[in-house]
Structure formats: structure tokens, C-alpha cells
Amino acid sequence: GAVVSQHPSWVICKSGTSVKIECRSLDFQATTMFWYRQFPKQSLMLMATSNEGSKATYEQGVEKDKFLINHASLTLSTLTVTSAHPEDSSFYICSASGLAGSYEQYFGPGTRLTVT
Amino acid sequence: RKEVEQDPGPFNVPEGATVAFNCTYSNSASQSFFWYRQDCRKEPKLLMSVYSSGNEDGRFTAQLNRASQYISLLIRDSKLSDSATYLCVVSTGGFKTIFGAGTRLFVKA
Numbered sequence: 001g002a003v004v005s006q007h008p009s010w011v012i013c014k015s016g017t018s019v020k021i022e023c024r025s026l027d028f029q030a031t032t033m034f035w036y037r038q039f040p041k042q043s044l045m046l047m048a049t050s051n052e053g054s055k056a057t058y059e060q061g062v063e064k065d066k067f068l069i070n071h072a073s074l075t076l077s078t079l080t081v082t083s084a085h086p087e088d089s090s091f092y093i094c095s096a097s098g099l100a101g102s103y104e105q106y107f108g109p110g111t112r113l114t115v116t
Numbered sequence: 117r118k119e120v121e122q123d124p125g126p127f128n129v130p131e132g133a134t135v136a137f138n139c140t141y142s143n144s145a146s147q148s149f150f151w152y153r154q155d156c157r158k159e160p161k162l163l164m165s166v167y168s169s170g171n172e173d174g175r176f177t178a179q180l181n182r183a184s185q186y187i188s189l190l191i192r193d194s195k196l197s198d199s200a201t202y203l204c205v206v207s208t209g210g211f212k213t214i215f216g217a218g219t220r221l222f223v224k225a
Contacts, residue, residue, distance in 0.1 A: 036215075043215040045215075091157070103211060105213070107159035109158065110159050
């Protein structure tokens with residue numbers, strides 16, 4: 001149990017375009033989902049926390065208008081990188097929580113975004 | 117000062133060696149502690165939680181020293197498959213989770 005999927009696993013896009021990444025909890029209802037970003041040889045940095053049906057809470061320094069998060073159902077959250085630039089190239093990882101009232105986070109396999 | 121600090125390594129050890137990783141955290145209010153393992157270009161996976169009394173899972177032993185705000189992970193009898201980055205993770209409660217930058221381990225035949 002506790003499987004989280006992400007789609008796509010990798011994407012290459014041109015500067016100025018928008019990219020949507022999906023995060024799904026496959027076998028449990030995720031009341032809370034998290035979006036992280038990881039640059040090479042650096043730690044995971046939390047971007048935002050989202051609860052189903054409410055607005056996401058963004059970490060300091062993360063532009064909410066650039067990184068649009070939607071958590072419309074208990075099994076799906078999406079992150080849209082709007083007007084992507086090369087500096088947005090990174091490994092984006094989602095995690096989900098909500099299994100049996102635990103705070104444990106289950107991570108998706110990540111999405112590698114390259115903006116050219 | 118970073119909230120969670122780890123020696124980045126890399127640690128290069130032969131198979132069968134014992135290796136120890138250290139981690140320090142700055143927030144004395146931290147409540148939960150974990151070690152995660154991350155393989156190259158993969159998501160982190162929970163290796164073990166760390167308890168005040170220390171805990172062991174097979175070849176892996178985790179220790180917590182709250183007074184010194186220090187966490188350790190000991191790997192005995194290293195295997196080639198242990199090669200990965202080990203992330204120290206600290207939570208101040210609820211979902212507030214801070215990841216260390218990770219320590220890279222290479223186990224050689």
C-alpha cells in the first residue's frame with residue numbers, strides 16, 4: 001500500500017511555456033500533499049503544502065503565481081510551472097500523507113523538468 | 117547555520133566495512149527524526165525512524181542525542197546495494213519536515 005505516482009517522469013519544454021505535473025495517491029486518500037524541488041547535489045526543498053479542497057500554503061520565497069497548485073480531490077494534486085525558465089529546471093517530487101492518520105509522507109518517483 | 121547539517125561525503129568504503137553518518141539539527145523543539153535513502157534520480161525512501169532509545173533494523177542502527185541535537189546512522193557489513201545518498205530528516209511536529217542535503221555513500225567490491 002501507500003503508492004504515489006507522478007506524471008510525467010521527465011519533461012523537456014521551451015522557455016516561456018507552462019508545464020503541468022500530476023501527483024496521484026493510488027491506494028489511499030491523501031488529505032495532504034506536498035511539493036518539493038531538488039537541485040543537483042542539494043537537499044529537497046519544500047515548495048508548498050496543499051490540503052484537498054483548499055488553497056496551498058507556499059513556503060517563503062516560492063512564487064504562488066508561478067507555481068500553481070491544485071488539490072481538487074483526495075487522490076490528485078497538480079503543480080503547474082507557468083512561463084518556465086531554464087532556472088526552473090529541477091527535480092520535482094511530490095509526497096502524500098493521510099494514511100491511517102499518520103504524518104508519514106509517501107513520495108512519488110519525481111519529475112525531471114528541463115527548460116531549454 | 118542550516119537547520120539540518122550533514123557531512124556531504126562522499127564516503128568510499130569496501131564491502132563489509134562499517135560506516136557511520138552524522139547529522140546535527142538546530143531546532144531544539146524538533147520532535148521526530150528519520151533517515152531516508154535516495155538513489156540517483158529517484159525519490160527518497162524511508163529507511164528508519166530514529167528514537168531516543170536508539171533503534172536497530174538489521175545492519176542499520178540509528179541513534180539520537182537530544183542534548184547534543186545529534187543523530188547518527190551506522191551501517192554494518194556494507195553491501196554494494198547500500199550505495200546511495202542518505203538523508204537526515206527532522207520534523208518539528210505535524211508536517212513541518214526539514215531534509216538535510218544528504219551524505220553520499222559508495223560501497224566498492
